[in-house]
Amino acid sequence: MSRILALLLTALLLPMSVWGASEESISLSDVVSALETPFKGTDPAAAIYDFEADFFQESRIASLDRAQRGRGSVWFKFNRTVSREGSNPMFRWEYRQPTMQEIVCDGETLWVYLPENNQVIQSDISSVTGRAAENPVTFLTGLGNLSRDFSIRWASPNRDAEGNFVLELQPRRVSQLVSSMRMVVDKDVVSDQRNLSGASGVRHEQLFPILSTTVHDPNGNSTVIEFSGIRVNRGLSDSFFNFILPADVEVVRPEDMPGF
Template sequence: MKRFLLGCSLLLLLSTAAGSAWAGGMESLEAFVKNVRSGRAQFTQTVTPPAREGEPVRNRVSTGSFEFQRPGKFKFDYKKPFVQLILADGQSLWLYDADLNQVTQRKQAQALGSTPAALIAAAADLRALQADFDLEAAPERDGLQWVKATPKAKDGQLQHVQVGFAGESLAALEILDSFGQRSVLKFDKVEVNPALPAGTFTFKTPAGADVIRQ
């Protein structure tokens, strides 16, 4: 389950961009929230733990697929190195660890809050995001427009998220948690507003799995 929680940590360089480029990040976020109702992509996630004296830093890399549909439905399907699933169906958040054959079910409204998933899939408009996050444009880099989102609630496990856009398309998430752990998700093969099959966000408990409801 520790590996799974790292996967949830469920979306910082300088440039010479002028003020207009900084504004572009907010414009991209607003267009994304307003116009992109669903999405599908492949992702690579790199988790870097905080440095400890005398110990080498060892990154953990995972790959999988990601789908979302507003309002409030998404699925992170991890394939390598471990099979794991994070699925929100609009009511519940489901966490599945294949190695443990264990499912955790939580009430979605309580579990998401000020999380990267809320930035991507939950909010209906920019005003809704601003109720939970302080938003500011960040310098353009890597050919992307960036927005930094800092949760207004100070008792969570998230310091901030940076979201990178290529136009209206989600391209990257950089997540820094309260323990100093950094998670970077890069998306490719991105599809904007695809028609997702019925049942995409329906969770089916695997045979014999232990189910923990919180």
């Protein structure tokens, strides 16, 4: 289960290009602020409540020196109404390649549906969201407190070929799932955030700040996920994240799985 969840977050390092003096004024704190602000809930006009996107994933298993690629769509809903720390996430990941697979959470129950095995792994989401810095699922709901859970610095290089910012993150607590993470942040989101800090700032169309992530685990494995066609604040309903159990499918719980 941990490996499946670890696939949910990841970041791609792209080549660096040359930047002019006007771009050099953007600081690390500017980029971190652009990441955190839409998820703090302090500014309703700037808040991101949900997003949907297509994704490309590449996972590399160090011991086998092998890569596996996948594609699909993702929907995510942020819910911060329960407490200051936020409530459990709602999400739906639908893989089309290399095989059909669904990972769905309604905020209480997590389902991992493997059609080719005619099997659903069902678990309580609270059992996998205990610590924000350690768990990729909780990490998404904790974007408003990113600098609390992670030590953040510039990656080297700190820009990709399109001018987006690249950050290096390390969990502040020892994690069994994440040893380090790289994140590519949309340069337009950072520019908008800086503009809004001035009296004449005008917000452009609301954008999701994360373009891609790369997670490295303590065993040397890595998973990259790149987002594309990102759409925010579509008004996704809670019912969209209900999983309808297929007929005659086997339901397996983690405690029943040997070696879990």
